[in-house]
Amino acid sequence: MPDSPLSQAAFQEALTLFPGGVNSPVRSFASVGGTPVVFSRGKGALLEDPDRHKYLDFVQSWGAHILGHTPAPVVRAVSRQVRRLTSVGAPTQEENHLGKLLQKAIPSLERLRFVSSGTEAVMSALRVARAWTNRPMILKFDGGYHGHADALLVSAGSGLATLNQPASAGVPEPLTSATLSVPYNDLEAVRAAFLAHPGKIAAVIVEPYAANMGLVLPLPGFLEGLRAITQEQGTLLIFDEVITGFRFHWGGVQTQVGVTPDLTTLGKIIGGGLPVGAYGGRKDLMDLVAPVGPVYQAGTLSGNPLAMAAGRAVMNQLTRPGFYEAIADKAERFFETLIHRLDPTRYYLAHKGGLATLFFAPGPINNLTQAKSSDTAAYARWFHALLEQKIFVAPAQFEAMFVGAAHTPRALRLAADAFLKALDAK
Ligand SMILES: Cc1ncc(COP(=O)(O)O)c(C=O)c1O
Structure with a gap:
């Protein structure tokens, strides 16, 4: 200009x-x-x-x-925290404070883990799903964006939809060959994918309200249908609530529509503008994550005290009548x-x-x-x-x-x- x-x-x-x-x-x-x-x-x-x-x-x-x-509450909380502790490489009370709030708002988070971005949250949740089911494949939806992890750069939305790149260069074919992508709102296509790959799909990952191809809302019965099919097939259902979490009410789309996924990924609002992500779900699934279980996932800045403080300050505003x-x-x-x-x-x-x-x-x-x-x-x-x-x-x-x-x-x-x-x- x-x-x-x-x-x-x-x-x-x-x-x-x-x-x-x-x-x-x-x-x-x-x-x-x-x-x-x-x-x-x-x-x-x-x-x-x-x-x-x-x-x-x-x-x-x-x-x-x-x-x-x-916003003033976030500025105050981060200013206070920056004088106390910015990163430690050991547990802090701040993680508990925000963790408790998330768990209270989204009861399916029986256990959760903080990471530093939505991409990391999704990548880690998929690792858990593959470990639990001992299956290789992931089913996503065309135009669904779940971060830039290799396996998810297949018919992804957001920047990729805009730039019209079907996938990214630099991602070897074997890393995406286990990712299936079908049209959003199309339960028949989901059923067909399961028929074509029996016993192979570890997880279905979906943005419950898709917001990375522009906003596309689920048709009545779509999310419920995904829950029923995944349950029938022994496949985990992952709700990627990085955008939708805490956007419409104090909780996720899952707590509003009453469809409970096995795993959930969060980001954005829960970090109050600081780098954050989280994934969580059923205790038996999350107990696969190290140090309890064999799924390795770690992060120097995971649960960063500044991000935790910012997130908590935001959460406290969201509960105002x-x-x-x-x-x-x-x-x-x-x-x-x-x-x-x-x-x-x-x-x-x-x-x-x-x-x-x-x-x-x-x-x-x-x-x-x-x-x-x-x-x-x-x-x-x-x-x-x-x-x-x-x-x-x-x-x-x-x-x-x-x-x-x-x-x-x-x-x-x-x-x-x-x-x-x-x-x-x-
Ligand atoms: C639904 C969804 N999942 C995951 C991500 C990735 O999050 P991040 O950009 O924090 O890695 C995004 C980012 O916009 C997103 O919209």
């Missing part, structure tokens, strides 16, 4: 340091064109670039923030305003609580093939028109937007007008 010289200069410098100038590909503007804005501060729903422009932020660290940027209702109410009003004014032959707004995607395609969108019918060039024009108006949405069609506690109803009213106006951008 011509009026942001400091941001531009910082990005040019980043290009000399990092591949594509970024430390994670979804931050690049590869699918919308142009140069990423470099940010230097955040408060609530607003981000600020080094040129002092303020942006209304709907990315919210890809969902890691539900209270907005630098009416917290989620307030987000759902204002988000619903915002999304319904848009839906009433959108041309349904051209747009489809998928939404749930504070999570949404505006697809540049008519609905319904129930799987990756339908999501991919979107007009991504039109999305790119919309994105840039919004950026001009200092509104930051995901720089890619196949992502979600996040409305959290910090978005005020007034900001959302103004954003609704801006969203609709930006659709006319040429």
